[in-house]
Amino acid sequence: MANEISIRITGEAGQGTQTIGDALSQVFKSAGYHLFAYQDFMSRIRGGNNFFEIRVSIKPVHSPRHKPDIIICLDKSSVDIQKKDLAIDGILVVDKTKFGMAGLEESMYDVAFNEIALRVANDTLYSNSIACGLIAGIVGLDFTFVTQGIQEVFSHKSKEIIQNNVNSARAGFELGLANPHKEMFLLPTVGKDRLAAVPGVILLDGSTAIALGAIKAGCKFYTAYPMSPSTNIMNIVAGRAAVEHIVVEQAEDEIAAVNMAIGASFAGSRAMTSTSGGGFCLMVEGLSLAAMTETPLVMVDAQRPGPATGFPTRTEQADLDFVISAGHGEFARVVYSPGSAQQAYFITIKAFNIAEKYQIPVLILTDQHLQDSITDIPALDQGTAAIERFIISKEESANITSYKRYALTDSGISPRAIPSWIQDVMYVDSDEHDESGHITEDAAMRKQMVQKRLHKKLHGLLNELEQPTSFNIDDAQVILLGFGSTLGILQEAAQALEKRKVGFVHLSQVWPFPSDEMLKLLSNARMIISIENNAQGQLARLLRRETGIKVSKSILKYDGRPFDVDSVIEIIKPEL
Amino acid sequence: MEMNDFKSSDPIAWCSRCGNFGILTSLKGALVKLGKQPKDILLVSGIGQAAKMPHYVKANCFNGLHGRALPAAFGAKTANKDLTVVVTTGDGDCYGEGGNHLIHNIRRNPDITVIVCDNQIYALTKGQASPTTDEGIVTKVQTEGVILEHLSPLSLALAVGAGFVARGFSQETDHLADLILSGINYKGFALIDVLQPCVTFNKKNTYEWYSQRVYKLDASYKSTDLSIAFQKSLEWGDRIPIGILYNVSKPTYEQKAGP
Numbered sequence: 001m002a003n004e005i006s007i008r009i010t011g012e013a014g015q016g017t018q019t020i021g022d023a024l025s026q027v028f029k030s031a032g033y034h035l036f037a038y039q040d041f042m043s044r045i046r047g048g049n050n051f052f053e054i055r056v057s058i059k060p061v062h063s064p065r066h067k068p069d070i071i072i073c074l075d076k077s078s079v080d081i082q083k084k085d086l087a088i089d090g091i092l093v094v095d096k097t098k099f100g101m102a103g104l105e106e107s108m109y110d111v112a113f114n115e116i117a118l119r120v121a122n123d124t125l126y127s128n129s130i131a132c133g134l135i136a137g138i139v140g141l142d143f144t145f146v147t148q149g150i151q152e153v154f155s156h157k158s159k160e161i162i163q164n165n166v167n168s169a170r171a172g173f174e175l176g177l178a179n180p181h182k183e184m185f186l187l188p189t190v191g192k193d194r195l196a197a198v199p200g201v202i203l204l205d206g207s208t209a210i211a212l213g214a215i216k217a218g219c220k221f222y223t224a225y226p227m228s229p230s231t232n233i234m235n236i237v238a239g240r241a242a243v244e245h246i247v248v249e250q251a252e253d254e255i256a257a258v259n260m261a262i263g264a265s266f267a268g269s270r271a272m273t274s275t276s277g278g279g280f281c282l283m284v285e286g287l288s289l290a291a292m293t294e295t296p297l298v299m300v301d302a303q304r305p306g307p308a309t310g311f312p313t314r315t316e317q318a319d320l321d322f323v324i325s326a327g328h329g330e331f332a333r334v335v336y337s338p339g340s341a342q343q344a345y346f347i348t349i350k351a352f353n354i355a356e357k358y359q360i361p362v363l364i365l366t367d368q369h370l371q372d373s374i375t376d377i378p379a380l381d382q383g384t385a386a387i388e389r390f391i392i393s394k395e396e397s398a399n400i401t402s403y404k405r406y407a408l409t410d411s412g413i414s415p416r417a418i419p420s421w422i423q424d425v426m427y428v429d430s431d432e433h434d435e436s437g438h439i440t441e442d443a444a445m446r447k448q449m450v451q452k453r454l455h456k457k458l459h460g461l462l463n464e465l466e467q468p469t470s471f472n473i474d475d476a477q478v479i480l481l482g483f484g485s486t487l488g489i490l491q492e493a494a495q496a497l498e499k500r501k502v503g504f505v506h507l508s509q510v511w512p513f514p515s516d517e518m519l520k521l522l523s524n525a526r527m528i529i530s531i532e533n534n535a536q537g538q539l540a541r542l543l544r545r546e547t548g549i550k551v552s553k554s555i556l557k558y559d560g561r562p563f564d565v566d567s568v569i570e571i572i573k574p575e576l
Numbered sequence: 577m578e579m580n581d582f583k584s585s586d587p588i589a590w591c592s593r594c595g596n597f598g599i600l601t602s603l604k605g606a607l608v609k610l611g612k613q614p615k616d617i618l619l620v621s622g623i624g625q626a627a628k629m630p631h632y633v634k635a636n637c638f639n640g641l642h643g644r645a646l647p648a649a650f651g652a653k654t655a656n657k658d659l660t661v662v663v664t665t666g667d668g669d670c671y672g673e674g675g676n677h678l679i680h681n682i683r684r685n686p687d688i689t690v691i692v693c694d695n696q697i698y699a700l701t702k703g704q705a706s707p708t709t710d711e712g713i714v715t716k717v718q719t720e721g722v723i724l725e726h727l728s729p730l731s732l733a734l735a736v737g738a739g740f741v742a743r744g745f746s747q748e749t750d751h752l753a754d755l756i757l758s759g760i761n762y763k764g765f766a767l768i769d770v771l772q773p774c775v776t777f778n779k780k781n782t783y784e785w786y787s788q789r790v791y792k793l794d795a796s797y798k799s800t801d802l803s804i805a806f807q808k809s810l811e812w813g814d815r816i817p818i819g820i821l822y823n824v825s826k827p828t829y830e831q832k833a834g835p
Contacts, residue, residue: 221651247654247833252680255644255677256647256677259644259651262640263647263649263650264651266651266652267618267653267656268656269655271655286641289641289644418656419615419618419636420615420616420656422615425614425617425634425636427639428639429639430641439586439631
């Protein structure tokens, strides 16, 4: 009996790999297991080969494994594409009749999905629920959890459709119970305490986390141009826009998106825009505008591999250098790099507060892997995150008859009024300006304004740093280093090698760089290995530039796919 | 309200006799008649000579990026409905760099007024061709004369679905003030293209050139007929119509987007 299992559901785009994956995730969550699910898909709506992989365990899990134990193939070509990835002793579930296969290899397990679906529910569409039930049977779950999971996923469907899905899952479940490989894949039963905690557990992916964080933070204006892998954030915000009174506008291009958001923020709304690297390129001029006009702005760059169009639906961490220095001119910005969906939620809320407190652009750097990966976490405590606007209140504004938008202060932060709330007017300009916001070419004023926007604000921001997370670094033989979506890999690799003195340091804020803390954490390190989804070790270079600390080695992956924990451990082992 | 209520302390950086002075006078005149407080008015601009105009009026000012006045204005209006939003832009800013935003903000139909100070030349960058420069005009860049076809902005706006389309002439300040006031009072996207002599870089389309050609649409003109408006929008040469070419009611972005 293993403590965990990885299941990959694979087929053409449009065959429902995600539907099965979502249902299975709900089923395992209901049964009290921890899970990590990620998606690998092609940039097409139909055809090709996609997969949804779900890793289930009695312990919390945060990253993909190297090889899945069970692969469910929904079409014939998946068999040939995915066979090589199967774990030793794993099984490849196929529909021999449907695929027209002459014989079966030893690892293959034939399930007549189509035939059963037609028999039980009179529609081959229900193959997906059969697959879901089958897995539940193979790992030895109680069928009640399957019913719960299906009801949750199909809650918006008719009673008849839900019943057909449950019946189909039941047929798959019976097959799973009787399967010849049963002993191999049984999961340990979940303890009573954990089961009792299930109602307080939610499944969360990076896109939903950022969307919910934005809504929680009081974002009232959201605009974007669709671009994978950022689009889901907009979809989720749009789905709740009416209830939450949020304006969601699909812009004609990313330039419009960022300028609309800046206009809305200037006029009083919390505003946000999101994109991927290519769209961020178009937004850069706007980033500079937000900085110059001192207009709060939250931007998301959900990275995908570039340059240019690159891999639209895959993952990379190669925009780090770009986002920390994007924009002409010099100004203060913050760049966060959340490592998990949970971090992404809280960091998004913080991003809005920091953007308004310092009147600067704040970026959230994420990637396809984080956006589309699902984990179980305790329900987000809605009470813990406070909204702070840092603007002159409406009441106070009523008495203001003389106002300078860019009044010089020690902190570099001018009291921010909202136009029409105060009795005076305000001038805001992208040209260099004086305290009143009028255009100036005065050398002394220029210098003061640069110091205001750059030095003074940066000084304050150093007190607001999201400090790095560290684990097992005292007396460590090796310290793993990463930012953003590799947090799960760092955690699991370090935990697996904890006794061999492996620790990790993870940055969820990459700019301003937390240099003092990094020096404390890493100055005495024997060996630092950076783990990055890019080709140059951009974080390692940034660390050296900001602290002088050199890493010994970088484990770099730039094939558009995320790391798996097994492969990373194998690369680290020879260093111990 | 009086003209003085909209007087800004910022010194004006235009050439003397610049066509923009007439537009500035008309804009202030329209704001006086509108009767709103300066604090409830927002002037948005991009980059160019016309984009400096908000500084010369006592009202809120957002002077953003070249070509990007419209998205910023849309965002501001949507976020703060108390603001009367007027964009002052130019032919390069609005029809060149910001062309895409013009098309799509007409489709959005936010309740904003867009005054295009159309001097048919790039003035701030010292005299290159703009989308509305007449064919054949020689510049430092277009050394053999402009070979691109002259853009007809009012036809473009009508084709995309604008509900309020007008043309003014910067010398006809009272007429223009009325146009601007009508544009502000119109519920939705109002486009006012203003013929504006550039005394430094456009030696063809001068005060005299425009004065000889412009004529006012009179009371007999029917501004609710799209095909007539199209014909008028294309009238360019010996006679150039000024006035409201098209004025029909359309649901605004705010109305369409709901509460």
